[in-house]
Amino acid sequence: MNPAELAQRAPSETLLERITRSMPTMRKSERKVGEVVLAAPGRAMNFTMAECAEAAGVSEPTVMRFCSSIGCDGFQDFRIQLAQTMALGLPVTHSAITADDTAGDLAEKIFNHTISSLDRARRNLDQDSVERAIQALLAAESVLFVGFGASGIIAQDAQQKFPLFGVPCDAPADFHQQFIAASVSGPRTVTFAISNTGHTAETLTVAREAKSAGSTVIALVGSDSPLADLADIALKAVTFEDTDIYTPSTSRLAGLVVIDILATGVAMRRGPEHQEKIRRMKSRLATMRHEVPGAPARRVGEAGEGE
Amino acid sequence: MNPAELAQRAPSETLLERITRSMPTMRKSERKVGEVVLAAPGRAMNFTMAECAEAAGVSEPTVMRFCSSIGCDGFQDFRIQLAQTMALGLPVTHSAITADDTAGDLAEKIFNHTISSLDRARRNLDQDSVERAIQALLAAESVLFVGFGASGIIAQDAQQKFPLFGVPCDAPADFHQQFIAASVSGPRTVTFAISNTGHTAETLTVAREAKSAGSTVIALVGSDSPLADLADIALKAVTFEDTDIYTPSTSRLAGLVVIDILATGVAMRRGPEHQEKIRRMKSRLATMRHEVPGAPARRVGEAGEGE
DNA sequence: GTCAAATGGTAGTGTTGCTACAAAGCTTGG
DNA sequence: CCAAGCTTTGTAGCAACACTACCATTTGAC
Numbered sequence: 001m002n003p004a005e006l007a008q009r010a011p012s013e014t015l016l017e018r019i020t021r022s023m024p025t026m027r028k029s030e031r032k033v034g035e036v037v038l039a040a041p042g043r044a045m046n047f048t049m050a051e052c053a054e055a056a057g058v059s060e061p062t063v064m065r066f067c068s069s070i071g072c073d074g075f076q077d078f079r080i081q082l083a084q085t086m087a088l089g090l091p092v093t094h095s096a097i098t099a100d101d102t103a104g105d106l107a108e109k110i111f112n113h114t115i116s117s118l119d120r121a122r123r124n125l126d127q128d129s130v131e132r133a134i135q136a137l138l139a140a141e142s143v144l145f146v147g148f149g150a151s152g153i154i155a156q157d158a159q160q161k162f163p164l165f166g167v168p169c170d171a172p173a174d175f176h177q178q179f180i181a182a183s184v185s186g187p188r189t190v191t192f193a194i195s196n197t198g199h200t201a202e203t204l205t206v207a208r209e210a211k212s213a214g215s216t217v218i219a220l221v222g223s224d225s226p227l228a229d230l231a232d233i234a235l236k237a238v239t240f241e242d243t244d245i246y247t248p249s250t251s252r253l254a255g256l257v258v259i260d261i262l263a264t265g266v267a268m269r270r271g272p273e274h275q276e277k278i279r280r281m282k283s284r285l286a287t288m289r290h291e292v293p294g295a296p297a298r299r300v301g302e303a304g305e306g307e
Numbered sequence: 308m309n310p311a312e313l314a315q316r317a318p319s320e321t322l323l324e325r326i327t328r329s330m331p332t333m334r335k336s337e338r339k340v341g342e343v344v345l346a347a348p349g350r351a352m353n354f355t356m357a358e359c360a361e362a363a364g365v366s367e368p369t370v371m372r373f374c375s376s377i378g379c380d381g382f383q384d385f386r387i388q389l390a391q392t393m394a395l396g397l398p399v400t401h402s403a404i405t406a407d408d409t410a411g412d413l414a415e416k417i418f419n420h421t422i423s424s425l426d427r428a429r430r431n432l433d434q435d436s437v438e439r440a441i442q443a444l445l446a447a448e449s450v451l452f453v454g455f456g457a458s459g460i461i462a463q464d465a466q467q468k469f470p471l472f473g474v475p476c477d478a479p480a481d482f483h484q485q486f487i488a489a490s491v492s493g494p495r496t497v498t499f500a501i502s503n504t505g506h507t508a509e510t511l512t513v514a515r516e517a518k519s520a521g522s523t524v525i526a527l528v529g530s531d532s533p534l535a536d537l538a539d540i541a542l543k544a545v546t547f548e549d550t551d552i553y554t555p556s557t558s559r560l561a562g563l564v565v566i567d568i569l570a571t572g573v574a575m576r577r578g579p580e581h582q583e584k585i586r587r588m589k590s591r592l593a594t595m596r597h598e599v600p601g602a603p604a605r606r607v608g609e610a611g612e613g614e
Numbered sequence: 615g616t617c618a619a620a621t622g623g624t625a626g627t628g629t630t631g632c633t634a635c636a637a638a639g640c641t642t643g644g
Numbered sequence: 645c646c647a648a649g650c651t652t653t654g655t656a657g658c659a660a661c662a663c664t665a666c667c668a669t670t671t672g673a674c
Contacts, residue, residue, distance in 0.1 A: 029654095049632090062654080087392070097575070114425060118418065119422060131410035150467065153464045248564075356662060356663090366624080367623090367662085369621095
């Protein structure tokens with residue numbers, strides 16, 4: 001990563017969030033500008049300074065002052081930052097799903113929401129915790145992934161990545177199985193507990209059991225919570241709350257990305273011969289799962305389809 | 308969605324992709340500009356016209372011509388569009404993962420890649436297919452989700468969303484179980500086959516069986532493929548190829564988002580009373596899965612933990 | 615070698631973002 | 645309630661920047 005890219009590492013807030021937060025402390029006419037921008041960010045993006053002043057009913061220097069007060073270095077910079085925020089798309093908090101949305105609107109809104117949500121996770125993920133989690137996983141002789149519901153899906157996905165982790169991974173779906181596995185774990189096992197709320201009773205029970213058995217506990221949560229407190233290492237994947245039934249739960253997605261990061265990080269540090277094994281496995285899997293286009297379909301019971 | 312937002316609906320290509328594609332057909336000095344931009348897009352973003360000309364060793368009007376040739380309306384517009392692309396972050400195709408990346412670098416790169424990938428899917432998803440898929444699902448009396456490996460995870464996730472779909476959903480992991488379910492399906496069942504490659508032999512077998520049994524087949528794939536051809540409705544979630552072992556497979560993520568879109572779309576059109584049921588379910592689930600902070604841990608065997 | 619077309623640079627202009635300064639409005643102390 | 649002082653907003657001028665019309669140079673073909 002070169003210095004230029006490093007320098008523009010994203011702040012933990014998006015521009016629209018920053019404007020919303022600054023609104024109360026703004027002067028009256030600056031706030032007018034803020035309202036115009038928040039009301040139609042897509043339109044504001046194409047504004048020239050004069051147009052913006054016109055739309056808000058203020059003078060140009062006021063627009064300038066508005067830019068400064070939200071931490072932008074001039075109007076140009078404001079436009080750039082707004083464009084960046086808009087590139088991700090508005091989360092449903094800013095652009096709600098309505099009954100008369102077409103399929104296209106719906107698709108766009110949900111993609112926008114998801115991408116914004118992942119952007120939020122990206123801005124807020126603690127690098128130090130990631131590093132520590134990778135180290136812990138590198139030291140482990142086996143990993144136990146636990147989670148229920150949507151978090152269970154993440155656990156399943158993580159388990160599927162065991163070749164990258166390089167050690168046996170387990171992810172039982174059943175609560176009792178999870179508890180048993182946690183009970184018989186020890187210092188050489190990492191227990192990876194996943195719960196977006198961080199309050200899920202069953203997950204907490206398993207995590208406590210694992211900890212008392214001497215296992216290192218990594219928690220993947222959405223916010224500060226009992227599970228995060230309990231864990232040796234807490235990974236916080238911050239997303240948007242799912243306030244409405246129409247709000248898709250984006251926490252799963254962020255969780256999966258964090259798993260990707262850890263799996264890649266671990267594989268990277270296991271050295272070249274480990275990577276070679278994975279590469280070989282991948283290419284053989286690729287040939288196995290690709291039916292040659294145009295070839296006759298294989299039927300049940302034929303060779304090579306073993307479950 | 309207001310007209311202004313609609314107007315700026317994203318094109319199917321990102322700016323960097325467009326530059327890369329235009330490079331061969333460019334004049335020599337324009338290409339110099341392109342090279343400078345592609346080499347360090349983060350730096351180029353903050354360029355003024357003079358700086359850009361300086362860096363590429365050409366004159367300012369040439370920079371201007373470069374902007375026109377890649378379809379930008381002047382230098383200002385170029386800067387905005389570049390900033391938009393950069394907001395998503397560079398995919399690993401442009402910024403490879405290296406051995407000396409810190410955990411922070413790794414996290415950022417993988418998030419960037421994932422977000423770029425979802426952006427690509429967003430740009431390329433066919434709205435008409437989405438609409439048709441929603442209609443098919445609305446008409447179904449039950450849904451069978453099938454997939455293997457990472458696609459199996461998507462199937463599991465989709466199955467978990469059955470309250471939104473409003474009809475019984477099945478997602479057996481075992482191939483034979485899938486085949487049996489497909490065999491006994493009929494016109495009132497939608498079979499939802501998931502395979503990123505669209506070549507997976509087993510998935511194709513199940514999809515064919517379902518189709519010959521009279522079931523409507525929806526395919527969720529990554530590109531044109533036998534499965535897409537076979538299906539009544541093909542949903543293409545276009546992502547980046549995972550060329551390297553370090554490239555996380557982002558197809559899962561895009562698939563999950565498409566599932567979110569369909570589930571939300573179906574739930575939306577089932578009417579208010581259906582939505583009320585979901586709302587009630589959600590709130591009761593929330594109380595169930597939240598352990599009150601500070602309360603004593605519940606142990607295995609106590610009431611309320613039934614599996 | 616010469617002509618013509620394509621390519622790249624020079625110089626000038628108009629717009630736009632920005633800043634110094636002045637007027638209006640508001641708050642506070644007497 | 646009035647006045648002094650400060651905060652807030654607008655006016656006018658300036659500098660920089662993006663953009664354009666025009667000219668020079670190069671390149672390729674006959």
